[in-house]
Amino acid sequence: MTSKTSSRTLFRRAALATTAVTAALVLAACGGDGSSDGAADAPAASSPASTGAHNDQDVTFAQGMIPHHQQAVEMAGMAADGASSAAVKDLAARIQKAQDPEIETMSGWLKTWGEDVPSAMPGMDHSGGHSSGGGSGMAGMMDQEDMDKLSKASGKDFDTMFLTMMIEHHEGAVEMATTEKTKGRYGPATELADAVITAQTAEIKEMNKLLGKSGA
Template sequence: MTSTRTLVRRAALAATAVTATLALAACGGDDGGSGSGTAAGKPTSPTAGTGAHNDQDVAFAQGMITHHRQALEMSESAAGRASSAKVEDLAARIERAQGPEIEKMSGWLKTWGEEVPSATPGADHSGGHTGGGSGGSGGTGHSGMAGMMDAEDMTRLMKASGKDFDTLFLTLMIEHHEGAVEMATTEKAKGAYGPATELADAVITGQTAEIREMNKLLGKSNG
C-alpha cells in the first residue's frame, strides 16, 4: 500500500510540474509577441527597412526635386536684381529651406534604387507654367508640372531688375508655390512613406505662409 501510494504521489507531482512548465512557456510567448511587435524575429514597424513606399512617393520626390531646383534658380536671381530687401530676404529663405529638401529627397530615391533627376535648373519648362488641372497628381514628368515656369517666364525674370523684378518674382513665385502645394497635397493623400508625407505637410504649411507673405508684398489683402 505504501509503495503504491508513493508511486501515485510521484506521478501527480510530475504531472503538476509539466503543466506549470507549459503554462510558463505559453505566458512567455504571449509577452514576447505583444511587447516587441515582432514576428519570426522580424520587426513589424512600418518604418523598418526601405520598402515602405509606393509609386506616388517616388513620383513626388522626383517631381518636387525638379520643382525645387527651379525655385532655387529663381531665388538666386534675386541677388543684384531685387530692389526690395524683403524680396531678397524671402528669396534667401526659400534657398535655405529648399536646398536641404532636395538633398533629403535625393537620398530617398538613391535608397529606393530610383533615378534622381539631373541637376539642370531651367532646362525643362516646355509644359508651360499653368500646370494644368492634373499637374499635381503625378510629378512623374517635368513638362506640365503644376506651377513650373516655362522658358519665356524664366527669361523675363532674368532680364528684369529693380521694382519690375520684385513684382515679377513675387507673381511667378506665388504660382510656383501654389503648384508645389498642389503636388504636396496629392502626396499627403496617396503617399505611403512617412517621411515623404511629413515633408509634404511641411511644404503645404511653409509655402502657404509664404504665398500669404508674397501677396502682402504685392499689396494684395487676400492671400
C-alpha cells in the same frame, strides 16, 4: 550529507539544462517569425525599413518636387542681384535655405528606393515645360521663356515679376504636396508634404502682401 549534496547538484544541473532548452526554444520561435530560417535577424533589421515602406505616389512626389524646388532655388538665386526690395531679397534667401536641404532629403529617398534622381538645373532641362511628360506632377513650373524674362529683369520690375511667378510656383508645390499627403504612404514624405503646405501657404500670403505694397 554527501548523497543529499549530490542530489541537489544533479537537480540544479537539470534545472539549468531545462532553462537553456527553454531559452533556445523561445529564440527559435522568435526567429521563426521571419520568412526564412537563416534570416532570424532580418526582420529586426528591416523593421525600420517597413516604417519606410513607400508607394508609387511617394516616388512621383519626390521626382516631381525635386526639380520644382530646384527651379524655385534658381529663381531665388536671381534675387540677390535682380531685386530692389530688401523684403524680396530676404524672402528669396529663406526659400533657398529651406528648399536646398529638402532637395537633398528627397534625393536620398530616391537613391534608397533605387529610383532615378532628376538631374539638376530644371529651368534649363524643362524648356518644353508644361507639355512634356510632367503634367500635373509639375504644377506651377515656369517655362524657359519665363525664366529668361526673370533673369533679364531688375529693380521693381524684377520684384513684381519674381513675386507673381513665385506665387504661382508655390501654389503648384502646395497642390503637389496635398496629393502626396492624401495618397502617399512613406511617413517622412507625407510629413515633408505637410511642411511644404504650411510654409509655402504662409509665403504666398507674404508675397501677396508685398505685391500689394509695391502696387500701392
